[in-house]
Amino acid sequence: MPTITYIEFNGTSHSIEVENGLSVMEGAVNNNVPGIDADCGGSCACATCHVFVDDAWLAKCGTPDTQEKSMLGFAATAQENSRLACQITVSDALDGLVVRMPEAQH
Amino acid sequence: MSNEGQDAGIVIIGGGHAGGSAAAFLRQYGYKGPLTLVGTEPLLPYQRPPLSKAWLKGEATAESLALRPARFYTQQNVETRLGVTATALDRAAHTVTLNDGTTLGYTKLILALGSRARPLPLPGRELGGVMELRSAADADRLQAALKPGARLAVVGGGFIGLEVAASAIALGATATVIEREARVLARVACPALSTFVQEYHRSKGVDVRLATGVEALEGEGGQVTGVRLADGGLVPCDVALIGVGALSNDALAQAANLTCQNGIVVDLAARTNDPDIYAIGDCTNRPLPMYQRWHRLESVPNAIEQAKQAAADITGRPPPAPEIPWFWSDQFDLRLQMAGLPFGATQTVLRGAPDVAGFAIFHLGPDDTVLAVEAINAPADFMAGRVLVTKQKQVAPGLLADLSSDMKTLAA
Numbered sequence: 001m002p003t004i005t006y007i008e009f010n011g012t013s014h015s016i017e018v019e020n021g022l023s024v025m026e027g028a029v030n031n032n033v034p035g036i037d038a039d040c041g042g043s044c045a046c047a048t049c050h051v052f053v054d055d056a057w058l059a060k061c062g063t064p065d066t067q068e069k070s071m072l073g074f075a076a077t078a079q080e081n082s083r084l085a086c087q088i089t090v091s092d093a094l095d096g097l098v099v100r101m102p103e104a105q106h
Numbered sequence: 107m108s109n110e111g112q113d114a115g116i117v118i119i120g121g122g123h124a125g126g127s128a129a130a131f132l133r134q135y136g137y138k139g140p141l142t143l144v145g146t147e148p149l150l151p152y153q154r155p156p157l158s159k160a161w162l163k164g165e166a167t168a169e170s171l172a173l174r175p176a177r178f179y180t181q182q183n184v185e186t187r188l189g190v191t192a193t194a195l196d197r198a199a200h201t202v203t204l205n206d207g208t209t210l211g212y213t214k215l216i217l218a219l220g221s222r223a224r225p226l227p228l229p230g231r232e233l234g235g236v237m238e239l240r241s242a243a244d245a246d247r248l249q250a251a252l253k254p255g256a257r258l259a260v261v262g263g264g265f266i267g268l269e270v271a272a273s274a275i276a277l278g279a280t281a282t283v284i285e286r287e288a289r290v291l292a293r294v295a296c297p298a299l300s301t302f303v304q305e306y307h308r309s310k311g312v313d314v315r316l317a318t319g320v321e322a323l324e325g326e327g328g329q330v331t332g333v334r335l336a337d338g339g340l341v342p343c344d345v346a347l348i349g350v351g352a353l354s355n356d357a358l359a360q361a362a363n364l365t366c367q368n369g370i371v372v373d374l375a376a377r378t379n380d381p382d383i384y385a386i387g388d389c390t391n392r393p394l395p396m397y398q399r400w401h402r403l404e405s406v407p408n409a410i411e412q413a414k415q416a417a418a419d420i421t422g423r424p425p426p427a428p429e430i431p432w433f434w435s436d437q438f439d440l441r442l443q444m445a446g447l448p449f450g451a452t453q454t455v456l457r458g459a460p461d462v463a464g465f466a467i468f469h470l471g472p473d474d475t476v477l478a479v480e481a482i483n484a485p486a487d488f489m490a491g492r493v494l495v496t497k498q499k500q501v502a503p504g505l506l507a508d509l510s511s512d513m514k515t516l517a518a
Binding site for chain 2: 067
């Protein structure tokens with residue numbers, strides 16, 4: 001199972017094995033990693049699973065679609081490497097992925 | 107029963123989105139004591155929004171519906187008591203009695219009792235095929251009935267009714283929506299949005315009947331065959347879904363003399379008038395500081411926000427920053443997103459043409475403060491609106507209406 005490392009805003013790090021096919025958001029929620037709210041349950045409606053993807057992994061995470069881009073454009077503290085974790089599907093290619101959480105999701 | 111000298115722990119009554127989230131946040135925030143989650147339904151907490159959409163259309167699995175996997179509760183040391191209902195609350199003794207005869211002691215109690223479908227006292231409501239949609243079990247019954255060619259009649263043109271009508275069409279059934287008011291979504295959306303949504307449903311084959319009262323449900327052999335309208339007409343159907351709003355499940359709290367008024371009254375820390383009892387989610391009537399009023403919000407974001415408030419207060423954390431209410435709905439290929447509530451709005455501004463390609467409606471106060479946004483297939487306008495409402499920014503209506511205005515600049 002791929003291991004994803006989630007780093008909270010305060011620096012606390014959680015390395016978690018996440019099943020292929022789940023989203024990076026689900027990996028966090030299923031393991032009670034703080035900092036990813038996921039109000040809408042993964043339907044790309046809320047932008048409360050905002051993460052920063054470490055640059056080395058950005059390309060492997062794919063390209064955000066129009067809906068995600070629109071949502072991210074207005075997320076507080078959005079950066080070039082911002083993604084919605086519900087839109088990144090875990091696969092073997094993402095084994096070792098590191099994502100960082102913003103200070104707040106709202 | 108006295109719990110002095112030992113931590114009876116935290117008991118959460120209600121296994122929905124609010125209750126499940128509260129359990130998760132309590133552990134996230136460092137609570138290490140005993141934690142029990144009591145749910146009436148036989149299922150672990152799951153997401154209700156997909157019930158009228160993906161679940162109904164067979165596009166979701168039990169696994170994807172679950173809020174968290176079963177192992178979560180073991181790993182987080184949350185004891186779950188499913189399929190049982192709290193029948194009495196003794197505030198003096200700090201105990202809750204369940205319908206299986208057991209009694210649970212608590213140090214702190216979180217009521218996440220949810221809401222129930224508002225009953226419609228119609229003749230024939232006991233007929234087979236007359237349904238409501240609150241639970242996964244309801245959704246399974248509905249799905250089984252919505253075979254290709256089945257005729258669905260929906261009483262009530264709210265979110266649930268419209269979402270189910272859209273799903274029914276996708277499943278090859280026919281759908282008629284019967285709404286008492288002159289427009290759909292009358293309680294939750296502005297007239298322009300209602301007009302667009304009802305016309306879109308019609309264009310997709312939904313028979314939308316407005317300003318139409320319902321007299322009775324008619325049947326044969328114990329099975330519903332039609333909805334009799336107040337004007338004498340009949341809408342023939344094989345399934346009748348009643349979706350006319352929800353009521354707070356606050357009976358347990360009322361019986362225990364907690365302050366209730368259209369729901370359990372709470373403050374911004376989700377506290378009731380009993381210092382050891384919190385209430386969260388659909389069952390509460392909560393303050394909306396931005397709008398200077400109390401309101402009952404039936405939404406997932408509200409359930410999560412209040413779960414955070416209660417967990418933060420119990421664990422001695424600072425309260426989370428207040429959020430503005432927001433809602434979403436998917437119907438056909440329409441994504442409806444709304445933020446804020448248009449209380450006190452005196453101006454309505456349309457951004458974009460009302461079309462499936464996307465548009466938004468902003469609601470402003472007399473001083474141009476943005477109070478609410480309703481967006482259809484316009485996620486950027488929704489997000490911008492959410493920021494504007496949160497910041498209580500004033501924006502000239504002309505700027506919002508002008509598609510050449512950069513929303514990022516306006517929202518900055």
